[in-house]
Amino acid sequence: MVAPLKLGIAGLGTVGAELFRLIARQDKALAARCGRSVRVVAVTARSKAKKRGIDLRGVSWAKSPLALATDPEVDCFVELIGGADEPALSAIEAALGLGKSVVTANKALIAKHGLRLAALAEQHGGALNYEAAVGAAIPVIKTLREGLAGTEINRIYGILNGTCNYILTRMEQEGLSFDACLKDAQRLGYAEANPSFDVDGHDTAQKLSILASLAFGTKVAQNAVYVEGISSIAPEDLAAADELGYRVKLLGVAVRTKTGIEQRVHPTMVPRSSSIAQVMGVTNAVTIDGDGLTPITLVGPGAGAEATASAVIADIADVARGIRALPFGRPVAKLGTTRKAPMERHEGGYYIRLMARDLTGTAATIATRLAEQGISIESIVQRHPNGNRDAAGAAKKSSPVPVILITYATTEDAVRRALAAVQRDKVISGRPQVIRIEKN
Incomplete structure (x- = not known):
């Protein structure tokens, strides 16, 4: 019998706790799909005493993410702490350096340090999987890295931030101002107390830089993305768009041009008849346009505990099956460079x-x-x-x-x-x- 895949989960917030529940609930199905069982053997989080609604009996508690990553009982380190730097970075580096596989939902860390982490994974033989980092339950990473490996991508664009899409939807449907919709989004938990990272376009830019790397074989370069947010959009713009046959969305767009790869995030008018124009509320969508393809649009929940946990467990299942895809679809040494294209x-x-x-x-x-x-x-x-x-x-x-x-x-x-x-x-x-x- 094949030994179980032993997981260590760092971070037991809403996503981490949901992942723990999902693994317990899908125990038999996972074993059948992967050819081996999946077991959480150790965890770590800021507070051991916090009530999370999960049964941690029989699970070891590590004193730190680094200790968890280097625990010899852990085969696969699952990082759900967040943040572009410490303590997530050192813990992931340690796990990869030991030849372990890593699964993360951390877009900020992948956008900033993904290349060096991918190089470590290549060097030591572990997997670095991060499907949940972009679009949560939308399988866009696997689609670009594996499903379309034989297709030359010309353009990829999408709605990558549910907060902005929710605000624009409410503004359009109810004629509300940006400020009024933002306050309501904060009340409902769709927007942070400090929403600038979302509404100014930086969250979308991080995700776009990752997708552009996978689509075009370039190094992740968030500083190569031109960024505008949605705070200047007024109800009269949305009303005019409707009359003219358009709808306004905050899009992340990466496109192959004669002078290189153009990456940009900004409010965009899209035809009301297009697939992406139909995506409303907190839903995300990504359209991929490649040679010989009718454009493919992937739509689904781009955030939330259940959606994110489902993407994390899909990555864990790949590790359990022994699948080791190159993190960015090709060796890091063969990724091209890209510069910020002048708008x-x-x-x-x-x-x-x-x-x-x-x-x-x-x-x-x-x-x-x-x-x-x-x-x-x-x-x-x-x-x-x-x-x-x-x-x-x-x-x-x-x-x-x-x-x-x-x-x-x-x-x-x-x-x-x-x-x-x-x-x-x-x-x-x-x-x-x-x-x-x-x-x-």
Whole structure:
């Protein structure tokens, strides 16, 4: 009989405790699927006394993550502590250095130290599995690393942060402001007390950098990702998107270009008919576009204890079966390098919302500045809000009027130059709102 795979779990928060329960509940099924049983033999966490609703009788308690990682009774070290550095980093390094396999849900650590950890895994023969680090229950890591190993990927993009997708969904459906939706998301536990990491796009950027490495065979480089968040999005942008046949999503996009790999995170208008536009609430989705493929979209819960634990246990099952895939799909030494692509070179369509001053020649001035940069307009909408009309229904003088422009494909640099010139002309109030459009 094959000996059981003996696990050590570091971190017994909501995910760690759910994983423990799931392993107990799936005991016989796991043994049947993997050809051997899976046993939790040791754990560690900040508090031994905390009530977690799990039965730890017969399970050893290690004094630290490092002690757990180096315990000779542990075959596979499961890291659910979180954080980009210590104590998770040293513990994982120690486990890999001893030839043990490691399973982690730690996106921050993989984004920052994944390459050196992958090199250790290659050197000593252990597995480094991290499916839960991106998209939780969505099997996007395995899809890119194994399922599409024979496919050249041209573009990968997706909704990688449930908090932002929840906020944008509520704003669209209920006409609420960003601040109102954020407060509600915090009340419901979808957003942290300090939500900047999520709403400013950095969480998505970490995940995108990992996916780009797997998709394009490049080194993980979070600093190569251009990042914008969603705090500038207003209800009127979402209403305009709806009228124009679009929906606004915070997307992480990595695409192969003539000059290299472009990686960017920003609010994006996507056609309402697209698969990714249908993804609402806290759900995540990733679309993969490769040679010879109709784009594949994977959709599912991107966070939560049960979803994350299910991805962790899938990685554990691979270890139990003896599967040792290269962490990034190819040897670390053969991964290419990538630099931050200047957004000025980005090409595509744009949504532009301006608050135009009610002055003679304003429209002509805006049109001239766009034409000077070679920007062609696909559509233009001018609105006179009720507050800008007098009792007779005529527009009030000197009240700024919203003007919405949709451009044909152009460059980011051209848009920035044109809008800078419009601002210098003093024919608009405030800052222009610009949202990039992904047509396909």
